[in-house]
Amino acid sequence: MSAVLAVDALAKSFGGVHAVDDVSFSLDKGEFLALIGPNGAGKTTCFNMLNGYLKPDGGSVKLNGRELIGLPPRRIWRLGVGRTFQITATFLSMTVRENVQMALISHHRRIYDLFSRATRLYVDEAMALLDLVSMSEQAERPCSELAYGDLKRLELAIALAHEPDLLLMDEPTAGMAPSERIALMALTAGIVEKRGVSVVFTEHDMDVVFAHAHRILVLNRGQLIAEGTGDQIRKNPLVQEVYLGGGSVFEGAGHA
Amino acid sequence: MGFYLAQLLTGLANASSLFLIASGLSIIFGVTRIVNFAHGSFYMVGAYLAYSLVTWLDGGILGFWFSIVLAALLVGVIGLVVELIILRRIYHAPELFQLVATFGVVLIVQDATLAIWGAEDLLGPRAPGLDSAVRILGEPIPEYDLALIAIGPAVLLAIWLVFHRTRWGVLVRAATQDREMVGALGVNQAWLFSATFILGSFLAGLGGALQIPREAVSLQMDLSIIGEAFVVTVIGGMGSVSGAFIAAVLISVLNAFAILIFPQISIVLPFVVMAVVLIVRPYGIFGRPGSEHGGTEDPDQPLRLLSGKGAMMLAAAVMALALSPVFVADFTMILLVDVMVATLFAVSLHFMMGVGGMVSFGHAAYFGVGAYAAAMAVKLLGLGMIPAMLLAPFGAALAALFFGWFCVRLSGVYLAMLTLAAAQILWGVTFQWQDVTGGDDGILGVWPAAWASSDRVYFYIAFALCIGGIWALRRAAHSPFGYVLRGVRDSRIRAEAIGVDTRFHQWMGFTVAGAFAGLAGVVFAFSKGSVFPDALGIAQSIDGLIMVLLGGIHALAGPILGAAAFVLIEDWVTRLDYWRVIFGGIILVIVLLAPDGIAGGVNRLMRLLRRDAA
Ligand SMILES: Nc1ncnc2c1ncn2[C@@H]1O[C@H](COP(=O)(O)OP(=O)(O)O)[C@@H](O)[C@H]1O
Ligand SMILES: [Mg+2]
Numbered sequence: 008m009s010a011v012l013a014v015d016a017l018a019k020s021f022g023g024v025h026a027v028d029d030v031s032f033s034l035d036k037g038e039f040l041a042l043i044g045p046n047g048a049g050k051t052t053c054f055n056m057l058n059g060y061l062k063p064d065g066g067s068v069k070l071n072g073r074e075l076i077g078l079p080p081r082r083i084w085r086l087g088v089g090r091t092f093q094i095t096a097t098f099l100s101m102t103v104r105e106n107v108q109m110a111l112i113s114h115h116r117r118i119y120d121l122f123s124r125a126t127r128l129y130v131d132e133a134m135a136l137l138d139l140v141s142m143s144e145q146a147e148r149p150c151s152e153l154a155y156g157d158l159k160r161l162e163l164a165i166a167l168a169h170e171p172d173l174l175l176m177d178e179p180t181a182g183m184a185p186s187e188r189i190a191l192m193a194l195t196a197g198i199v200e201k202r203g204v205s206v207v208f209t210e211h212d213m214d215v216v217f218a219h220a221h222r223i224l225v226l227n228r229g230q231l232i233a234e235g236t237g238d239q240i241r242k243n244p245l246v247q248e249v250y251l252g253g254g255s256v257f258e259g260a261g262h263a
Numbered sequence: 264m265g266f267y268l269a270q271l272l273t274g275l276a277n278a279s280s281l282f283l284i285a286s287g288l289s290i291i292f293g294v295t296r297i298v299n300f301a302h303g304s305f306y307m308v309g310a311y312l313a314y315s316l317v318t319w320l321d322g323g324i325l326g327f328w329f330s331i332v333l334a335a336l337l338v339g340v341i342g343l344v345v346e347l348i349i350l351r352r353i354y355h356a357p358e359l360f361q362l363v364a365t366f367g368v369v370l371i372v373q374d375a376t377l378a379i380w381g382a383e384d385l386l387g388p389r390a391p392g393l394d395s396a397v398r399i400l401g402e403p404i405p406e407y408d409l410a411l412i413a414i415g416p417a418v419l420l421a422i423w424l425v426f427h428r429t430r431w432g433v434l435v436r437a438a439t440q441d442r443e444m445v446g447a448l449g450v451n452q453a454w455l456f457s458a459t460f461i462l463g464s465f466l467a468g469l470g471g472a473l474q475i476p477r478e479a480v481s482l483q484m485d486l487s488i489i490g491e492a493f494v495v496t497v498i499g500g501m502g503s504v505s506g507a508f509i510a511a512v513l514i515s516v517l518n519a520f521a522i523l524i525f526p527q528i529s530i531v532l533p534f535v536v537m538a539v540v541l542i543v544r545p546y547g548i549f550g551r552p553g554s555e556h557g558g559t560e561d562p563d564q565p566l567r568l569l570s571g572k573g574a575m576m577l578a579a580a581v582m583a584l585a586l587s588p589v590f591v592a593d594f595t596m597i598l599l600v601d602v603m604v605a606t607l608f609a610v611s612l613h614f615m616m617g618v619g620g621m622v623s624f625g626h627a628a629y630f631g632v633g634a635y636a637a638a639m640a641v642k643l644l645g646l647g648m649i650p651a652m653l654l655a656p657f658g659a660a661l662a663a664l665f666f667g668w669f670c671v672r673l674s675g676v677y678l679a680m681l682t683l684a685a686a687q688i689l690w691g692v693t694f695q696w697q698d699v700t701g702g703d704d705g706i707l708g709v710w711p712a713a714w715a716s717s718d719r720v721y722f723y724i725a726f727a728l729c730i731g732g733i734w735a736l737r738r739a740a741h742s743p744f745g746y747v748l749r750g751v752r753d754s755r756i757r758a759e760a761i762g763v764d765t766r767f768h769q770w771m772g773f774t775v776a777g778a779f780a781g782l783a784g785v786v787f788a789f790s791k792g793s794v795f796p797d798a799l800g801i802a803q804s805i806d807g808l809i810m811v812l813l814g815g816i817h818a819l820a821g822p823i824l825g826a827a828a829f830v831l832i833e834d835w836v837t838r839l840d841y842w843r844v845i846f847g848g849i850i851l852v853i854v855l856l857a858p859d860g861i862a863g864g865v866n867r868l869m870r871l872l873r874r875d876a877a
Binding site for chain 1: 741757758
């Protein structure tokens with residue numbers, strides 16, 4: 008098995024609600040996997056269990072054969088899992104470049120260094136990462152001045168700083184204009200290909216999903232109801248039922 | 264048996280007094296999210312007003328109770344005035360600004376009280392009709408205590424009825440739970456806040472007024488009660504009136520019995536209880552998360568390394584300071600040592616608050632531990648000056664390591680309160696532990712070694728330690744460690760997501776800040792030749808906060824400018840009679856008109872100049 012990520016029988020309930028119910032899937036190296044489903048389907052809950060923010064009731068998550076359940080988020084990050092947030096989270100009192108440098112500093116285990124000047128460390132690596140997401144021109148700007156779409160791209164650069172095997176992106180394009188969405192995901196897809204990173208992302212915009220995802224998982228009320236390529240998912244009657252009235256979305260996606 | 268009952272009843276009577284003041288504090292916090300230091304002042308003014316009214320009316324039972332209520336009402340009006348003039352403008356400011364602003368009010372009220380009633384303690388009359396004691400199981404119990412025991416729950420009931428049976432009360436409760444919601448309902452917030460402030464101040468005034476038959480009315484009443492009132496509020500859960508009641512009873516009764524076993528405990532007991540409760544229930548008994556932060560700030564600007572020109576200017580300033588002993592008088596040199604000590608202290612506090620985002624109301628604890636550790640190393644261990652100077656900052660670091668472990672589990676106002684508790688515990692220990700710390704008398708004769716005893720030589724020792732410390736902290740702020748600390752402040756979730764153990768990092772930041780505060784304390788101890796418990800007191804902590812604020816919290820240079828300005832202003836102002844009014848006024852002007860402090864003002868000026876030049 009060359010699976011980068013293997014999720015088995017993952018489960019979590021809040022009170023009586025089965026937010027995630029017996030979810031299993033696996034992910035190959037370099038695969039670009041979309042996790043879709045209506046609001047409240049359990050996508051975020053699922054993500055938060057993968058990256059250690061939430062403790063599952065049961066199940067297992069293995070990264071390259073190593074169990075992740077029970078590890079705190081920072082350990083999971085060190086094992087090679089990067090993430091972006093649904094609502095961007097960056098260091099607003101630093102410049103764009105410094106935000107990336109922070110991830111690099113942590114990756115090189117220098118966060119307890121009391122003497123070097125942080126802003127002079129790993130400058131070239133940070134600039135290379137910013138180049139990758141076409142943000143190098145804004146490197147010296149305070150992060151607090153960035154437009155939302157730029158923050159999303161910055162988060163992508165941060166998430167790639169420690170050369171992760173796996174990238175988790177929860178609604179990476181939320182809050183962006185439609186044209187920006189396509190651009191961001193095209194960029195991400197390109198990086199996936201270039202670097203051989205595996206990605207799991209959730210997304211509302213079906214255009215985006217069908218355009219780039221290699222494979223799609225559909226979640227509804229905590230359960231996986233379908234899995235397959237864009238064409239298979241589009242034709243799946245169960246999925247059509249869940250997305251009732253969303254049929255037009257699928258039609259629109261046909262020529263994306 | 265009778266004896267224990269008597270202890271219990273005394274405890275309950277104290278609980279009633281404490282509840283009255285704490286409930287007002289809690290209600291005000293619940294609705295306005297302001298931690299009101301001036302609440303103790305309202306309590307004190309209530310006592311003074313009641314004293315005057317009772318002695319002036321001299322009207323028997325009716326006159327007494329009429330005076331008490333009238334005094335409380337007048338305090339309510341004073342509270343309204345303070346709210347309208349000052350607090351209304353800072354509801355959306357970060358908690359640090361609110362705290363310091365209300366402390367400015369404390370200073371002003373102190374001088375106003377001094378001007379009106381004089382410096383002498385005033386012995387109040389007994390309550391007519393309740394001036395003797397009844398015997399219960401053979402023990403004499405003051406009748407007035409029994410009345411107080413009844414008044415506490417009666418007021419609790421009255422507040423409950425107001426909160427559950429009136430529209431206004433329902434709004435107050437809604438606002439306490441969710442401030443945004445009330446705004447959304449279209450309620451007139453300004454009116455709601457003012458009314459809340461009147462009620463809260465009224466309760467503080469009532470608490471003070473009811474105190475006159477029990478204790479002398481004095482100018483120390485404000486700060487002596489406020490610490491305990493904070494504790495009760497925090498234990499109960501900020502914003503919860505019934506929580507305040509339970510906490511008041513808990514503390515007072517525990518205290519009544521604990522002093523039987525260990526008489527010295529009463530000063531530290533409330534703070535120990537608070538520390539324990541906060542560790543078990545981080546938001547107090549009935550508190551909810553989400554209420555711990557004041558308004559949000561605009562994000563800081565990114566740090567900049569010094570430019571060539573800046574470095575040259577800084578080097579010139581340091582050189583000028585280094586050469587100053589050549590051309591200034593001895594007393595100026597002593598003043599300059601004070602400035603350097605204050606600056607290092609302020610920079611260490613800024614490292615914790617500005618860089619680390621942990622607001623501390625009790626930073627003096629580590630300053631004081633450093634000072635005491637040095638003094639004790641000399642006096643008890645017989646060490647020389649240099650070994651004592653090297654050792655003592657580690658003492659402060661240990662204290663910070665110990666208390667920091669608890670503090671970083673919380674955030675916002677709760678963290679600040681726990682730092683205050685830590686400082687008060689340490690203060691209580693030094694104050695009470697006569698044999699080791701000398702208690703109130705302090706430790707005398709902590710003089711520098713013979714070779715360093717001239718003012719000039721000691722100036723250079725202080726210069727080396729303080730400037731070295733400031734430089735090290737500045738370097739640390741620019742280091743990966745400092746950047747990560749700032750990162751945790753900016754976004755804990757992001758810091759965790761790039762592999763940072765955020766709590767551990769804050770803990771280490773806390774410890775570093777404590778160690779350097781300790782270094783300042785060491786220099787201080789040898790420059791004064793003595794140490795007293797004041798070194799760990801609330802006033803010293805507040806001084807640090809004012810320095811940081813005065814200089815500007817958003818700039819690394821802020822605490823340096825602020826501390827220098829503070830010491831110079833203090834040196835000048837404290838020679839005047841009513842210096843507190845002046846100081847309080849300065850504080851309010853900064854908070855209300857120039858919240859980015861001197862550094863912010865300088866920045867704006869520079870930008871203006873640059874624009875003109877361009
Ligand atoms: N912390 C929580 N407490 C209680 N219920 C929750 C919590 N988080 C999520 N849920 C519930 O779990 C379900 C899945 O939510 P979520 O994972 O956020 O869905 P999605 O991201 O797909 O929109 C929803 O019914 C939601 O109400
Ligand atoms: Mg979601």
